[in-house]
Amino acid sequence: MLKWAIIFFVISLVAGALGFTNVASGARGIARLLFGLFLVIAVVIVIAAILMGQAVF
Secondary structure: OHHHHHHHHHHHHHHHHHOOHHHHHHHHHHHHHHHHHHHHHHHHHHHHHHHHOOOOO
């Protein structure tokens, strides 16, 4: 999921540089959503691993 967030971020940067502001805005929104989901899932997995007493790293 983090890979897709980075891909959409790069698309947003390229589209913004070329003047496609609507495409850049849409790609930025998708990238932010995917990165937020990645963070939430990562935190849940770390908390679940700590509660189960298993090593995370």
